[in-house]
Amino acid sequence: MKQAAWVGTVVRLVGFFGLSFTVFTGCADTPNVVPEAPSTPVARVDGERLIAADSEPGNWMSYGRTYSEQRFSPLGAVNDQNASELGLAWSYDLNTARGVEATPIVVDGVMYTTSSWSIVTALDARNGVHLWTYDPKVKKEKSKHTCCDVVNRGVAVWEGQVIFGALDGRLIALDAATGKVNWEVATFDPTLPYTITGAPRIIKDKVLIGNGGAEFGVRGFIAAYDVDTGERLWRFFTVPGDPSLGFENDAMKMAAMTWSGEWWKLGGGGGTVWDSMAYDPELDLLYIGVGNGTPWNQKIRSPGGGDNLFLSSIVALRPDTGEYVWHYQTTPGESWDYTATQHIILADIELEGEPRKVLMQAPKNGFFYVIDRTNGALVSANNYIQITWATHVDKETGRPVEAEGARYEDAKFMLYPSYLGGHNWHPMSYNPETGLVYIPVLDIPAFYAQPAEEFEYRPDYTNLGIDGITAGLPDAQAERDALRPLIAGRLVAWDPKTQKEAWRVEHSGSWNGGTLSTAGNLVFQGTADAKFVAYTADKGEPLWEFPTQTGVVAPAMTYAVDGEQYVTVNVGWGGAFALVFGEYVHAKSTPNMSRVLTFKLGANGSLPEPKWKPVVTFNPPAQSGTPESIKLGHAQYQDTCMGCHGLNAVSGLLIPDLRGSALIHDQAAFDNVVLGGALRDKGMASFASELDAEKSAAIRAYVIQQAIRGQQVQASQ
Ligand code: HEC
Numbered sequence: 214m215k216q217a218a219w220v221g222t223v224v225r226l227v228g229f230f231g232l233s234f235t236v237f238t239g240c241a242d243t244p245n246v247v248p249e250a251p252s253t254p255v256a257r258v259d260g261e262r263l264i265a266a267d268s269e270p271g272n273w274m275s276y277g278r279t280y281s282e283q284r285f286s287p288l289g290a291v292n293d294q295n296a297s298e299l300g301l302a303w304s305y306d307l308n309t310a311r312g313v314e315a316t317p318i319v320v321d322g323v324m325y326t327t328s329s330w331s332i333v334t335a336l337d338a339r340n341g342v343h344l345w346t347y348d349p350k351v352k353k354e355k356s357k358h359t360c361c362d363v364v365n366r367g368v369a370v371w372e373g374q375v376i377f378g379a380l381d382g383r384l385i386a387l388d389a390a391t392g393k394v395n396w397e398v399a400t401f402d403p404t405l406p407y408t409i410t411g412a413p414r415i416i417k418d419k420v421l422i423g424n425g426g427a428e429f430g431v432r433g434f435i436a437a438y439d440v441d442t443g444e445r446l447w448r449f450f451t452v453p454g455d456p457s458l459g460f461e462n463d464a465m466k467m468a469a470m471t472w473s474g475e476w477w478k479l480g481g482g483g484g485t486v487w488d489s490m491a492y493d494p495e496l497d498l499l500y501i502g503v504g505n506g507t508p509w510n511q512k513i514r515s516p517g518g519g520d521n522l523f524l525s526s527i528v529a530l531r532p533d534t535g536e537y538v539w540h541y542q543t544t545p546g547e548s549w550d551y552t553a554t555q556h557i558i559l560a561d562i563e564l565e566g567e568p569r570k571v572l573m574q575a576p577k578n579g580f581f582y583v584i585d586r587t588n589g590a591l592v593s594a595n596n597y598i599q600i601t602w603a604t605h606v607d608k609e610t611g612r613p614v615e616a617e618g619a620r621y622e623d624a625k626f627m628l629y630p631s632y633l634g635g636h637n638w639h640p641m642s643y644n645p646e647t648g649l650v651y652i653p654v655l656d657i658p659a660f661y662a663q664p665a666e667e668f669e670y671r672p673d674y675t676n677l678g679i680d681g682i683t684a685g686l687p688d689a690q691a692e693r694d695a696l697r698p699l700i701a702g703r704l705v706a707w708d709p710k711t712q713k714e715a716w717r718v719e720h721s722g723s724w725n726g727g728t729l730s731t732a733g734n735l736v737f738q739g740t741a742d743a744k745f746v747a748y749t750a751d752k753g754e755p756l757w758e759f760p761t762q763t764g765v766v767a768p769a770m771t772y773a774v775d776g777e778q779y780v781t782v783n784v785g786w787g788g789a790f791a792l793v794f795g796e797y798v799h800a801k802s803t804p805n806m807s808r809v810l811t812f813k814l815g816a817n818g819s820l821p822e823p824k825w826k827p828v829v830t831f832n833p834p835a836q837s838g839t840p841e842s843i844k845l846g847h848a849q850y851q852d853t854c855m856g857c858h859g860l861n862a863v864s865g866l867l868i869p870d871l872r873g874s875a876l877i878h879d880q881a882a883f884d885n886v887v888l889g890g891a892l893r894d895k896g897m898a899s900f901a902s903e904l905d906a907e908k909s910a911a912i913r914a915y916v917i918q919q920a921i922r923g924q925q926v927q928a929s930q
Pocket residue numbers: 356357358359850853854855856857858868869871873874875876883886887892895896897898900904912
């Protein structure tokens with residue numbers, strides 16, 4: 214097995230970077246100076262402290278603040294009476310220019326955060342003074358294996374170490390005081406199309422991390438690593454491998470009964486654990502959210518149907534051993550990229566007079582689930598957004614009742630929610646005082662159809678198995694403009710007891726930030742149109758906002774140092790929607806300004822004026838391609854380029870808009886980049902294994918057509 218050489222290889226680097234002083238790329242003003250270890254111990258988080266997190270509300274010690282991942286802060290000094298007095302206390306420029314999704318961790322006055330390309334930064338939480346930066350120097354061409362930007366959602370801290378997953382699969386432990394590497398381990402072979410974007414969690418000295426890559430073709434797993442050495446202790450695969458090689462455990466044997474065909478030959482089935490985890494210390498259960506299948510289209514992946522366990526499921530495991538305990542599958546036989554990797558929240562709530570230990574999730578498929586977390590039984594489910602793929606969830610069987618035609622086997626299907634979900638990775642929050650869950654909702658349609666050409670597996674790139682042109686936006690500009698009002702987004706306060714919406718705030722953009730709720734009767738959310746807003750938690754009334762100069766996708770967090778409460782949000786537009794839906798990106802979102810913004814009462818700091826103007830300068834050459842080659846180019850573009858350069862060649866401007874590129878004037882120069890990989894060190898990998906010269910020429914012809922059209926649209930405005 215190719216993988217065996219990598220997994221479990223522990224590289225000890227203790228003392229290696231000892232005296233060093235290294236400058237990290239693209240960051241002239243914050244050199245990676247390694248400070249002397251301070252005499253007071255830092256980041257001394259352990260299980261006891263984390264379980265008792267409510268007794269020290271000034272710290273935010275884990276990704277979702279507590280093991281229950283409620284993202285509710287008991288701090289109430291900033292509240293609905295005084296939120297209008299919030300102002301910018303300090304800001305810190307992260308010196309990266311792609312999406313920032315991380316939740317900062319704050320322990321004992323020090324903040325640890327990540328930005329794109331898995332770069333970790335430690336700051337003084339009182340004033341933003343830079344302490345250290347660690348850049349794992351991920352090879353930029355690894356971005357070919359990212360579906361949704363080169364993002365990272367944050368670190369975990371434990372006993373003086375800061376631990377994070379790098380995009381290329383390395384799990385790295387840093388000394389929290391100095392940012393020096395203690396150990397690092399490859400969790401997978403980086404040449405395989407896995408990536409890490411999620412934040413690790415730590416339970417009983419074991420670091421838990423999964424990975425992404427189900428758009429490409431990988432076999433999903435989560436593994437536990439020793440917090441002191443990085444040694445791998447257990448691994449749980451989420452989908453079965455080739456049955457002829459035997460099964461790792463009974464859970465895989467059970468799962469294999471729900472698959473058909475030869476899925477392991479199409480990349481491994483998918484089911485990646487790329488984001489959510491939660492832990493109940495009393496029940497001693499770790500809950501993980503499992504992703505979509507590879508390819509998306511079940512007819513190709515598992516031609517005889519079946520549930521395809523554990524795709525799109527919540528699975529409960531024993532954290533000591535990785536042993537399977539129970540699962541609940543949200544979307545059996547998923548065929549739409551309906552991951553169940555969305556945020557999992559644990560809460561004890563009263564239902565019909567009974568206290569219940571529940572788990573809540575609003576996965577991509579549009580239903581809000583309340584599940585008994587002791588045994589995985591469905592308590593209730595209702596759709597938190599309009600949906601077309603199913604009518605309801607059957608209470609008896611716990612299964613969705615699918616709508617006719619939803620599997621797009623015979624005809625094109627207009628799907629709600631889209632492949633981006635009714636809710637994506639952007640964390641929700643649960644406020645035990647209002648009893649409401651605050652969901653960043655995406656309301657976008659998608660169009661699914663069987664592929665026009667026979668499916669061909671691509672070992673190093675995406676394998677969706679749906680028709681790229683249908684999935685793209687309509688070719689005619691008028692039709693695309695007509696879609697505009699359908700591409701919506703909002704903040705929804707959901708009552709899990711009644712399974713009903715309590716209130717909503719419509720946003721002008723779709724792809725908004727995660728939420729934070731506090732004991733001050735507040736909900737904080739950043740938006741796609743570059744604002745950071747405080748609402749009342751009970752009614753959703755806006756109280757205060759701050760112009761962030763760039764779209765916000767990360768969730769806010771709050772902490773206190775020396776008796777003062779601070780509210781922090783990382784800003785920096787990016788992620789899947791930002792790249793793909795260029796045409797529907799709010800102009801105020803772009804380009805990216807990656808920053809940490811921290812607010813407190815009575816502060817009045819300001820940001821420097823932004824210099825950017827989000828426009829494309831068109832200068833297309835005359836069209837020399839034939840109608841046939843433009844058509845071929847359209848299909849090839851949607852299958853291979855749109856994930857970064859945007860649907861229909863309209864970019865979200867984080868990555869160049871090809872319609873404005875000088876390289877479309879010259880096929881050789883274009884090929885030099887697209888096939889030759891001339892810009893691989895800047896994140897534009899070679900696509901020579903997916904395309905040949907004819908296809909590259911066809912793509913160029915298509916981009917020229919789109920540039921000519923774009924120029925006409927711009928001239929008419
Ligand atoms: C995984 C993301 C990704 C994908 C997929 C991708 N690109 Fe790129 N591309 C980039 C990035 C990032 C850059 C900018 C590199 C730089 O900073 O110079 C880029 C730059 C380019 C440029 C140079 C633009 C200029 O004027 O500087 C061309 C041409 C290009 N890409 C063509 C393509 C084509 C054609 C495809 C599909 C076959 C494609 N790219 C797919 C990420 C991607």
